[in-house]
Amino acid sequence: MRQAFLLFSHQLTKSQQDELENKFKVDKIIYLPSDLQSIWSNVPPELPSIKDYLEEIFCWLKEHSKPNDIVLVQGEFGAVFLTANFCIKEGLVPIYSTTRRDVAETILDDETIQTKRNFIHVRFREFEKWD
Template sequence: MALLFSHALTEEQKQEAREKWGIGTFLSLPDDLQSRWSQVPPEGAFPREWIQPVIEWLSRETGPGDVVLVQGEFGAVYLVVSWCHREGRIPVYATTARRYESRRQPDGSIKNIHLFKHVNFRRYPRE
């Protein structure tokens, strides 16, 4: 499973990937490409050339039928998922159950807590 996202997989996610998707290896982006993936410039039109090295890496490091976890900046995700569909990769994303708690503190302030729990990996739909 090639990992295009900004944090580490949990043990629960690794277990699901192994058991339900048959994943044997988790392939992280090299540091320079991870930095690109995590910091897509927000100004102006989408910078396709910024993401091109990531797609070139995917082309070299994965093959048809390989699973690619894709989460990040919306334009980058769209571009990579489209590429995966064209090139026979299986693009997936992680779904989560979310719970929100708001707790009043002794000093009168309010502490908001957002809890996220992995549910499963889901294929990106095709058009």
Template sequence: MPNIYLIFSHKLTSEQEKDLRQNWQVEKFIALPEHLQELWSNIPPDLPELNCYLEPIKHWLKENARSGDLVLIQGDFGAVYIVVNYAFKLRLIPVYATTERLIKKEVSSKGEVALSRIFRHKIFRVYGR
């Protein structure tokens, strides 16, 4: 049974955990260590390139994950691109979460319109090469 390595800035919802256990047979959920989570969650917007900056995360993945494990990767577009490609190189399965967006519209007696957005987990999708 595969493990999943979590490289993103949020917490998994109970629906997401259930999906991973039932549909992907995930055994263990492994979060980034705190210092690497801080690195991932605060990528400086003024860095001209990210390869060196991401080296500690790539090293952690290489040292811990085994072929066939999943990696949930979401965040800064450039960082995601680099880490997804690195995951493929390690023979890991990089995935991302998809959501269904529901918009609820309420009109008050005064004619005011209030919109609320609900994001509901749907599936995990494997990144394409």
């Protein structure tokens, strides 16, 4: 059984779930527990290093995952970098979502510009290790 662990701040779309199940052969999708989700979604910008801050998440992943499980990693840039590296070291497969962005701008009567952005999931992509 292959699992997918979700380290991001959204709910999966139907197309994302289908891709995890069909392309990546995932049988079980696991969201972070609420206490760890709070850690992931609120990385303090004041900290000079966040390695210790993320330690509970790394411990949880070690405890619940097995080699070749998928980890969807999206969020604060430094946390993503550390987590993707951690996953590769642990034999997990870190991935991220690629999107197409459709943007529409409207000039309002008061001459301000209103922007609407739609993000459309295209595919998941594996983080790659630079050799």
